Amino acid sequence: MAKQEDIFKNVVSHAKEYGFIFPSSEVYDGLSAVYDYAQNGVELKKNIREYWWKSMVQMNENIVGLDAAILMHPTTWKASGHVDAFNDPLIDNKDSKKRYRADVLVEDYAEKIHQKAQKEIDKAKARFGDAFNEQEFITTNARVIEYLAKEKEIRERLGRSLGAGDLDDVKALIEELEIADPETGSKNWTDVKQFNLMFGTKLGASAENAMDLYLRPETAQGIFVNFLNVQKSGRMKVPFGIAQTGKAFRNEIVARQFIFRMREFEQMEMQFFVRPGEEMKWYEHWKETRLKWHLSLGLGKENYRYHDHEKLAHYANAAADIEFNFPFGFKELEGIHSRTDFDLKAHEEYSGRKLQYFDPELNENYVPYVVETSVGLDRMFLAVFATSLKEETLEDGSTRTVLQLPAVLAPTKAAVLPLVKKDGLPEVSRKIIEDLKWDFNVAYDEKDAVGRRYRRQDALGTPFCITVDHQTLEDETVTIRHRDTMKQDRVKIAELRGIIENEVSMKNWLMKM
Numbered sequence: 092m093a094k095q096e097d098i099f100k101n102v103v104s105h106a107k108e109y110g111f112i113f114p115s116s117e118v119y120d121g122l123s124a125v126y127d128y129a130q131n132g133v134e135l136k137k138n139i140r141e142y143w144w145k146s147m148v149q150m151n152e153n154i155v156g157l158d159a160a161i162l163m164h165p166t167t168w169k170a171s172g173h174v175d176a177f178n179d180p181l182i183d184n185k186d187s188k189k190r191y192r193a194d195v196l197v198e199d200y201a202e203k204i205h206q207k208a209q210k211e212i213d214k215a216k217a218r219f220g221d222a223f224n225e226q227e228f229i230t231t232n233a234r235v236i237e238y239l240a241k242e243k244e245i246r247e248r249l250g251r252s253l254g255a256g257d258l259d260d261v262k263a264l265i266e267e268l269e270i271a272d273p274e275t276g277s278k279n280w281t282d283v284k285q286f287n288l289m290f291g292t293k294l295g296a297s298a299e300n301a302m303d304l305y306l307r308p309e310t311a312q313g314i315f316v317n318f319l320n321v322q323k324s325g326r327m328k329v330p331f332g333i334a335q336t337g338k339a340f341r342n343e344i345v346a347r348q349f350i351f352r353m354r355e356f357e358q359m360e361m362q363f364f365v366r367p368g369e370e371m372k373w374y375e376h377w378k379e380t381r382l383k384w385h386l387s388l389g390l391g392k393e394n395y396r397y398h399d400h401e402k403l404a405h406y407a408n409a410a411a412d413i414e415f416n417f418p419f420g421f422k423e424l425e426g427i428h429s430r431t432d433f434d435l436k437a438h439e440e441y442s443g444r445k446l447q448y449f450d451p452e453l454n455e456n457y458v459p460y461v462v463e464t465s466v467g468l469d470r471m472f473l474a475v476f477a478t479s480l481k482e483e484t485l486e487d488g489s490t491r492t493v494l495q496l497p498a499v500l501a502p503t504k505a506a507v508l509p510l511v512k513k514d515g516l517p518e519v520s521r522k523i524i525e526d527l528k529w530d531f532n533v534a535y536d537e538k539d540a541v542g543r544r545y546r547r548q549d550a551l552g553t554p555f556c557i558t559v560d561h562q563t564l565e566d567e568t569v570t571i572r573h574r575d576t577m578k579q580d581r582v583k584i585a586e587l588r589g590i591i592e593n594e595v596s597m598k599n600w601l602m603k604m
C-alpha cells in the first residue's frame with residue numbers, strides 16, 4: 092500500500108480512537124459521508140471557527156457577522172442559479188457499476204502528471220543542495236517542461252469543455268487519456284450526465300399544501316438576501332463585509348476522503364461589498380490576506396498553493412482556490428471569488444425589491460460588486476489535524492505519536508497530573524485546575540504512570556502537562572512539560588497562567604498575519 096494511504100488511514104483511526112471524529116449514527120453502520128465531531132473534535136472545530144471569526148469580524152471594523160437560517164425561501168435558489176446550474180458531471184463505469192465525477196477523474200489524472208514533475212524537481216533539489224535554482228530547473232529541464240505543459244493542456248481543455256457545457260468532450264478527454272476506473276481498471280464508460288446537488292425537503296403539515304424547499308448548499312445566499320437589512324441597520328458604508336459560519340448540504344456523488352467531501356458540512360464565508368470597478372483590487376487583497384491567515388497557523392508554507400480557475404462558476408469574473416497539501420495531494424481548501432453583481436441583481440429581479448446602495452461620496456445608487464472568501468471548516472480541520480499528526484522516534488529509540496496542533500487551536504491547553512494519587516497531590520492539582528479553568532480548557536489525569544499520561548496528552552495535542560509532585564507541597568512549584576520539545580521546566584504555580592497564555596493567545600497567533 093502506498094505511504095500516502097497509510098498516513099491517511101492513520102489520520103482516520105487516530106481521529107476516532109482519541110475522540111475527535113466518529114462516523115454518524117455508527118450503531119446503524121453509519122451514513123455515507125456524514126460524520127459527528129466528538130468531545131475533542133468539537134473543541135478543535137470551535138477553536139478554528141473562532142480563529143476565523145476573530146480575524147474577520149473582530150479585527151475588521153467594516154466586517155460584521157450574521158447567522159441566517161438554513162431554510163430559505165425556495166425562490167432564493169432559482170435566483171442564485173442553483174436550481175438550474177448547481178450540477179456535477181457524472182460518469183458511470185459500465186463494468187463496475189461505480190459512479191464518478193467526470194471532472195474529478197480528469198483532475199486526478201492531471202495531478203498525477205504534476206506529481207511526476209514534482210518528483211523530478213525534488214530529485215534535482217536533493218542532488219544539487221543549496222546550489223539548486225528551482226525556477227531555472229523548471230524552465231529548462233525537458234521532462235519537467237513536458238509534464239507541466241501536458242498538465243496545463245488537460246486542465247485548460249477540461250475548463251473549456253465544462254464552461255461550454257460540452258459533456259461529450261469531457262467523455263472524449265477521459266477516453267483519450269485512457270483514464271480507467273480507479274477501483275477496477277475498467278475503461279468501459281457511459282456518457283457524462285449532469286446531476287443536481289441540492290437536497291430537497293418540504294415545509295408544511297399536509298402533503299397538498301407542503302412547500303418544496305432546499306437545504307442550503309452554501310451559506311452565501313443568506314448574506315445576499317440580508318445585504319440591505321445589514322447595511323441599513325448597521326449604517327455600513329461600502330466597502331464592507333458580512334461574515335457567516337454555518338452548515339451547508341450537498342448531495343455529493345463521490346463522497347470520499349473522510350471529512351474532505353461531506354454531504355453535511357460547515358462553511359465560513361465572507362461577502363465583501365465593493366464599488367463596481369474596484370472588485371479586482373479587493374479580489375487581490377482578499378486572496379493575499381486569506382493566504383496570510385492560513386500561514387499564521389504555521390503548518391508550512393510549502394503546503395499551500397494558489398490555483399487560478401480556468402472554468403469560472405456562473406456568478407464569477409475571477410476565482411482562485413487556496414489549495415492545501417492533504418494526505419491525498421493538493422486539493423481545494425478555500426475559494427476566493429469575484430462574484431460581480433450577479434447575486435444581488437438576481438435577487439432584485441426575482442424579488443422585485445431594490446437591493447442597492449446609495450454612495451454618498453459618488454452621490455449615486457448602485458448594486459455593489461462582491462468579493463467572496465469561502466473556506467470549509469471541516470476541510471480546515473482535516474488540514475490542521477492531518478498535518479499535525481506525527482510519529483516520532485526519540486533519542487532512546489522508542490517512538491511516540493504526537494499531535495502537534497497549533498497551540499491556539501488545541502482542544503485542551505494543559506493537563507494537570509499529580510505524580511501519585513496520595514499525599515495531598517490530587518488536592519493541589521484540583522486547586523490549580525480551579526484557578527486555570529476560568530481562562531483555559533484544562534484536564535485532570537491521575538491514572539497510570541506519569542510517562543504514559545504524557546504520551547496520552549501528546550496524542551490529544553495538549554501543549555502543556557503540569558506535574559504536581561512532593562516538592563510542590565514545599566515550595567509551590569510544579570514542572571511544566573512542553574509537548575513538542577518534551578522539555579520540562581520547574582516554575583512557580585503563580586507563573587502558569589502567563590506561560591500558557593503566551594503560547595495559546597489568539598492575539599499572539601493572529602499578529603503573525
Ligand code: GAP
Pocket residue numbers: 308309310311341343350351352353354356357358360423424425426463465466467468469470
Ligand atoms: N459560496 C461559494 C461556495 O460555496 P465552493 O467552492 O462550492 O464555493 C467553498 O465551497 C468551500 O466549502 C470549499 O473551498 C470547501 O472548503 C468547502 N466545501 C465545499 N463542498 C464541501 C463538501 N462537500 N464537504 C466539505 N467541504 C466542502
